[in-house]
Amino acid sequence: MKRVTIKDIARIAGVSYATISRALSGSSEVSEQTRKRILEICKQEGYRTNALARSLTCSKTNVIGLVVPDITNPFYAELALEIETFARQMHYNVMLCNSIHYENNIGELMDFLISHQVDGIILGSSRNEARACLHEYHKTIPSVLLGASISDEDEYCVNAVSVDNRAGGRMAAEYLLELGHRDITYLGFRPSSITHQLRYHGFLRAMEQRGLTLNVIENPENSSSLQAGYQLGKQLFAQGLTCTAIFAATDSLALGVIQAADEFNIRIPEDVSLLGFDNISYAALPKITLSTIDQRKSALAESAVRLLVSLIEQPSNDGYAHHMIRPALIERHSCAALQLTKPTP
Numbered sequence: 001m002k003r004v005t006i007k008d009i010a011r012i013a014g015v016s017y018a019t020i021s022r023a024l025s026g027s028s029e030v031s032e033q034t035r036k037r038i039l040e041i042c043k044q045e046g047y048r049t050n051a052l053a054r055s056l057t058c059s060k061t062n063v064i065g066l067v068v069p070d071i072t073n074p075f076y077a078e079l080a081l082e083i084e085t086f087a088r089q090m091h092y093n094v095m096l097c098n099s100i101h102y103e104n105n106i107g108e109l110m111d112f113l114i115s116h117q118v119d120g121i122i123l124g125s126s127r128n129e130a131r132a133c134l135h136e137y138h139k140t141i142p143s144v145l146l147g148a149s150i151s152d153e154d155e156y157c158v159n160a161v162s163v164d165n166r167a168g169g170r171m172a173a174e175y176l177l178e179l180g181h182r183d184i185t186y187l188g189f190r191p192s193s194i195t196h197q198l199r200y201h202g203f204l205r206a207m208e209q210r211g212l213t214l215n216v217i218e219n220p221e222n223s224s225s226l227q228a229g230y231q232l233g234k235q236l237f238a239q240g241l242t243c244t245a246i247f248a249a250t251d252s253l254a255l256g257v258i259q260a261a262d263e264f265n266i267r268i269p270e271d272v273s274l275l276g277f278d279n280i281s282y283a284a285l286p287k288i289t290l291s292t293i294d295q296r297k298s299a300l301a302e303s304a305v306r307l308l309v310s311l312i313e314q315p316s317n318d319g320y321a322h323h324m325i326r327p328a329l330i331e332r333h334s335c336a337a338l339q340l341t342k343p344t345p
Helices: 006-013 017-025 032-045 051-058 074-089 103-115 129-135 165-178 194-208 226-238 251-263 297-313
Strands: 063-068 093-098 120-124 143-146 160-163 184-189 215-218 245-248 273-278 291-294 322-325 328-330
Touching: 006 017, 006 032, 017 032, 063 074, 063 103, 063 297, 074 093, 074 120, 074 251, 074 297, 093 103, 103 120, 103 129, 120 129, 120 297, 129 143, 143 297, 160 165, 160 297, 165 194, 165 245, 165 273, 165 291, 165 328, 184 194, 184 226, 184 251, 215 226, 226 251, 245 251, 251 273, 297 322
Parallel strands: 063 093, 063 120, 120 143, 143 160, 160 322, 184 215, 184 245, 245 273, 273 291
Antiparallel strands: 291 328
C-alpha cells in the first residue's frame, strides 16, 4: 500500500503544504475550523506524522532511550514501566534496549539510540564499568546513570540517580538484629556490582559494630536471578542450616531461596527468617509475603526522568547532578523474632 504523505493531504484538502504543516503543529496562523477539517482528512486517509522528518526540522524527537540489563528481571521490568509512565506525563516516549548484562553491549546500544535521534538516554546498570562507559558519551548526548551510586572522588563524572544502597544494607541488618538474630547469612553478594558493594558494606558495618561476624555466600553469576538464588539456597541448605536468618541481596534471589527451602522442607520464617531487597511486585503475593527493603521504584523513575528532561531542555555546564533516594523497610511475614522461631529451652 502506498504511504499517505503530507502532500497528499494538502491536495485532498485543497490547501498548501505549509497550511497542513501549520495545522498539524498547532500553529495559531490556522483557524480552528480549518484545523479540524485537516485533522479529519488525515484520519480518513490514514496519515501518520513522520516523526523522523519532524525531528530533522525541529532537532527534537521527544523520545528518550532506556537501557536496562535484562527486562525479564522483575525489578527492571517494573522500573522500566515506571519510567515510561512518568516520561509520557512529561510528553516523552521511551525506546527500550537490553544490554543482556554485557557491558560491551552498552556502547553499541548507546550508538544505536543516538543514531535514532533520541533526545537523551537513561542507562540502568549496577556494574562498575557503566560509569566509565557513560562518561564517554556525556558530551554527545544528555544522559543519566540509574542504579549505581557516584562518589565525589569518582574519576568518571556522570549524572546519576540511585537508591542509598549503603543505608539500605544497614537498614536490613538492623532489622534482623532487632529481631534477635545473630547468626545471619548474606546471600548473593556480587563484587562486580557497585550497588552490591555498597549494600554489603552497610550490612557488614552494622554487624561489626556489634562484634558479630557475617557468613557471606557470593553469587558467581553476572545477574541476581531467581535461578541463581535457587542454586545458592541449595548450596546453603545442603550444608545443614546453622544460621537463623538470611539476607538475600535481591528479591529475585530471595524467591529462589524460597524454592530451595521448600525442597529441603525448611519453613520460612519458622526455621529461618528471610529478608530481600527491591520490593518487586511478586514479593507481596499471598504465598510469598517477603519482607524486603523497598528501592522505591516510582521515586527512582521520577527522579531519573526529571533529571534527564532538565538536561535536554535546559542544557548546562554547571557540573553533574546526583540524586539519592532513601530506601524503606517493608515488613511482611518472612521474618520473625528469634524467640518465636527457635525458643530457648
